[in-house]
Amino acid sequence: MRLSNRSTGATMLAAALAVAASGCSTKAPESSGGGGSGEGGAAASDVITDVGIEGNTITLGVLTDLTGVFAALGQDITNANSLFWENNQVCDTYDVELDVQDTGYVPQQGVQLYSGMQDSILAMQQTIGSPINTALAPEYESDQIVNFPSAWSKTLTEIPGTGVVGATYDVEIANGYDYLFQEGLLKEGDTVGHIYFEGEYGANGLAGTQAVAAEKGLEVIEAQIKPTDQDMSAQITQFRAAGVDAIALTVAPGQLASVATVAQAQGLDVPILGSNPVFAPGLLDGPAAAKIKEDLYIASPVSSFDAHPELLEEYQAAYPDAVPSLGVVVGFGMAEMMKQVLDAACENGDLTREGVVTAFNELEEVDTGGLVVPIRGFEVGQSPSLQSFILQPADVPGGATVLQEAFEGEFATAIAG
């Protein structure tokens, strides 16, 4: 008789490791991007400074992702940040240097890299990734750091000094619904299927759907998934059986591609409304392209290149080999906002960290020249904007065109508080 002395032990080991390994899922997505240039502030001879300014040079930190899952996006946003500051000054006096560090989208690495730059930066031009922003929140708060994340979760607005670049996901998707109602693509009492990621990104998007559903009597079929789930066949089959009139997505581009191909295959011909991170230009090379171009509506905090051709030209001249995504628009937009904060601090005569935070808190009605939706101001716990653009995928640089200029939907105020 065969005596297998290794099989069972190995089986149990493998089972344990497989369970452990499956816990390492990927992360919630970030999104698209921006640009523009700003006006200089007042002259600054008697400006008080402390950390992060040497002579006439201000150093800003950038914690981005150049090698992790959001590397392409991180590269675009960071390039745009750099390009903006090459051509702009604070108060017409100070040049800005960026201390760019690559977190690889690992929170632990982000925390370590921040401790390395902590004593040499005035503020953070960019921090990519909700998990990293959340991990650094206590330090940013105690160090009085003004920071611009490239994610739109409502929880990020709870961090003092952190400026979400547009409407939060709940307000954003509610504006998307408003557009569908206006265009007659959805009506009161209809059924909507919403696929969303577990975690704060998905929960925040779903909250927007639930708020609209309560107002308009929509029936909502919720389908929660993990970022690693790639095949949406089962969810779309379920939606089709329930007879949904629209699909809402707070997921990543991979899931959108699957939703589009399966919906097409099953003959589920309904509009798809997406939170801004659902779209990536690469989708337009895949089998889902036709369906996506026809039925996808993206609620977005930033505009697209067709409204800002000069920005695209400038970017392509500086980075001829890059394939620009809307991350470029986000990057320019957030740099423009930082410039307005620093200019205001400079005009107040106080470019210390505390002075910068004060200027940030006092900022109202931020206009980035149409790159980012108008910002009403940064108040803790509130969506910085009530407006969103509606974009539609198309075969253009950046992959999308503006279908509806920035507007405030009827549900926005109630949701934003």
Place this chain on the structure above:
Amino acid sequence: MTQFLSLLLNGISLGVLYALIAMGFVIIFKASEVVSFMHGSLLLLGAYSIARLSGPLGFFPAILVGMLITATAAFIVERLIINRLRGAPVISLAIVTIGVDIILLTELIRRLGSDILNVPHPWGGESFRIGNVGLSQNRLIAILVAAVLIALFFAAFKYSNWGIAMRASAEDGETAALMGIRQGQVSALAWVVAGVLAAVAALFLVGSPTPGVTPAAYAVALRAFPAAILGGLDSVGGALVGGLLIGIAEALAAGYQDQLLFLGRGFSAVVPFIVMIAVLLFRPSGLFGTRELTRV
């Protein structure tokens, strides 16, 4: 009923792909007694190679070269690492494969970035319908190809010299060696075959209804693990049954999410592991695995 049949068909199509990956685990385990945790990155390497090479070479040559690259990567790992550590404890070898997996995966993710890389399948996103029940052509072709491969594999396992040598080595390595079977060769070939199977599974896993090549494709291999384990880590037939079981369970749990709400949202993601644990509780060596017997 339509919903059930659609989900079932989808589950089967997913299941055969899990089975292909799981068979890779099984033959590696049988030939070299290593639980390979680097299948996720091998899968991604296959998908990435095919996607990148499809442009310059054309679709079908890219598949062949992609399979070759994946098989070569598996071969190199076996020759450079596994073969030299022969006789090391099972757990050390498993951890070594995790290390190799992380290195390969990090590089692939860096290359992929956050965009989606598409494989230009000639069948695209078209679907095949019987009445109201639909399945993407990609998955239909996957079922057919997997069926042929699995049949070939079973035949080779049973009748070819390699198959016989492998079964003999798995049964009793020392005696097999005394009979002139070169275990190193058997093991190397097993890794190569596992690499090819991973590349074939990858080819279909990155097509409709799933998106192109993204880092998340890696996670599929993790779900094939429970398939191999519940089937019995040393049973090729078990890998097939396990794959189908996991694929169907997962598709049904996702499709009937609302009816299963009392178990919590996102239940389908844990279904493979719940099925695996349930099976192992009753059959610790898996459904078809060799039972451990101890003489006292």
